[in-house]
Amino acid sequence: MSTYLGIDIAKKTFDAALLREDDRYRSKSFPNTPAGFEQLRVWLAKHQGLDAHVCLEATGIYGDALAHFLLDAGMRVSVVNPARIKAFAASELLRTKTDRMDARLIARFCRAMNPLPWQPLPPAVRALKALFLRVQSLKQMCQQECNRLAVAEAVVRPGIEAHIQTLETQIKELEQQIGEHIQAHADLRDKRKLLRAIPGIGPATLALVLACFASVIERFDNVRALVAYLGLNPCQHQSGESVHRPAHISRMGPALLRKCLFMPTLSACKHNPVIRAFFQRLRAAGKPGNVAVIAAMRKLVHIIYGVLKSGTAFDPDLHMTA
Known part of the structure; x- marks a missing residue:
C-alpha cells in the first residue's frame, strides 16, 4: 500500500x-x-x-x-x-x-x-458498552449532586434532591436494560453464566467485563497482553547506580476499567478463596495494602481470562495451583 x-x-x-x-x-x-x-x-x-x-x-x-x-x-x-x-x-x-x-x-x-487493522466490536457489544458507559456517567453525576447536597443552602436543596432522584431512576432503568440486553444475546448470556460463578464478580462487574474486554479476549495471545491492555502491568525505572525508582503499574490502559475493577477486587479479597489466599500471602510477606490490592486485581484478571478463554467454569483448586 x-x-x-x-x-x-x-x-x-x-x-x-x-x-x-x-x-x-x-x-x-x-x-x-x-x-x-x-x-x-x-x-x-x-x-x-x-x-x-x-x-x-x-x-x-x-x-x-x-x-x-x-x-x-x-x-x-x-x-x-x-x-x-x-x-x-x-x-x-x-x-x-x-x-x-x-x-x-x-x-x-x-x-x-504499518499498524494492525482495526477490529470493531460486534454490534451487540457496542450497544452494551454504550449502556455501561452511560450508567457510569450518570453515577458520576449522581455522586456530584450528593456532594453538593451535603453543603447546599436550603433554598436549592429541593432541586438537587429531585435531580438525584431522577438520576437514580435512570440508573436503575439502564441497569435493567443492560440485563435484558445480555439475556437477549446468546454469546453474552453464555459468558455471563461463566463469570457469575467467580466469587467477587457482581452485576456491575459483569457488565464491565462483557462490555469492555470479554468479547475481544480472543485477540490477546496470553493473559499478560490483557493485563498490559488494562495498564496493570508492573513497570520498573532503573538506570545505572543513581536512578532506581520504585516499581509501579504502567496505567497506560483505560483508567475507567482499572477504577471499575477496584471494588470487585476488594470484594474478591474477602469472598473469593483464591484471591483471599493470594492477598493474605502478600500482606504476610510485608507488601503494602495498595500493592497487594493491585496484585490481587491482576490475579482476578488472570482468573477472568482463564474462564472466558477456556469456556470452563471457575475451579478454585485449579487457580490455587496456578
Missing part, C-alpha cells in the same frame, strides 16, 4: 492528510458529521486515495462513526493508542503542533509502523 491517510479527530471537525508515494501531502478539514464523511470519500476519490491505509487515534466516541464509515467503504483502517503517536512525534523532535500537522504526523506514523 503506497498511500496513507492520517486523520486528526476533534469534536466538530477532523483534519485529513493524504501522504502519497512522492512524499507530498494533500490536506483538508471536514466536519465530523455524516455529510463530512461523504465529503472525505469524494475528496479521496478525486486524489486516488480510496486504497489508502487509514490511521487515526483512539479518541473515544468522536472517531468511532468515521472509523466505521471508512471500514464499510472497504478501506483498511487502523485505530491506535494516542501514546504511540505521541512517542512517534517525540522521535521526530517536532516543535509545532496543529491539527493539520498532527494529521500529517499520523500519516507518517502509519507508513513507518
Whole structure:
C-alpha cells in the first residue's frame, strides 16, 4: 500500500492528510458529521486515495462513526493508542503542533509502523458498552449532586434532591436494560453464566467485563497482553547506580476499567478463596495494602481470562495451583 491517510479527530471537525508515494501531502478539514464523511470519500476519490491505509487515534466516541464509515467503504483502517503517536512525534523532535500537522504526523506514523487493522466490536457489544458507559456517567453525576447536597443552602436543596432522584431512576432503568440486553444475546448470556460463578464478580462487574474486554479476549495471545491492555502491568525505572525508582503499574490502559475493577477486587479479597489466599500471602510477606490490592486485581484478571478463554467454569483448586 503506497498511500496513507492520517486523520486528526476533534469534536466538530477532523483534519485529513493524504501522504502519497512522492512524499507530498494533500490536506483538508471536514466536519465530523455524516455529510463530512461523504465529503472525505469524494475528496479521496478525486486524489486516488480510496486504497489508502487509514490511521487515526483512539479518541473515544468522536472517531468511532468515521472509523466505521471508512471500514464499510472497504478501506483498511487502523485505530491506535494516542501514546504511540505521541512517542512517534517525540522521535521526530517536532516543535509545532496543529491539527493539520498532527494529521500529517499520523500519516507518517502509519507508513513507518504499518499498524494492525482495526477490529470493531460486534454490534451487540457496542450497544452494551454504550449502556455501561452511560450508567457510569450518570453515577458520576449522581455522586456530584450528593456532594453538593451535603453543603447546599436550603433554598436549592429541593432541586438537587429531585435531580438525584431522577438520576437514580435512570440508573436503575439502564441497569435493567443492560440485563435484558445480555439475556437477549446468546454469546453474552453464555459468558455471563461463566463469570457469575467467580466469587467477587457482581452485576456491575459483569457488565464491565462483557462490555469492555470479554468479547475481544480472543485477540490477546496470553493473559499478560490483557493485563498490559488494562495498564496493570508492573513497570520498573532503573538506570545505572543513581536512578532506581520504585516499581509501579504502567496505567497506560483505560483508567475507567482499572477504577471499575477496584471494588470487585476488594470484594474478591474477602469472598473469593483464591484471591483471599493470594492477598493474605502478600500482606504476610510485608507488601503494602495498595500493592497487594493491585496484585490481587491482576490475579482476578488472570482468573477472568482463564474462564472466558477456556469456556470452563471457575475451579478454585485449579487457580490455587496456578
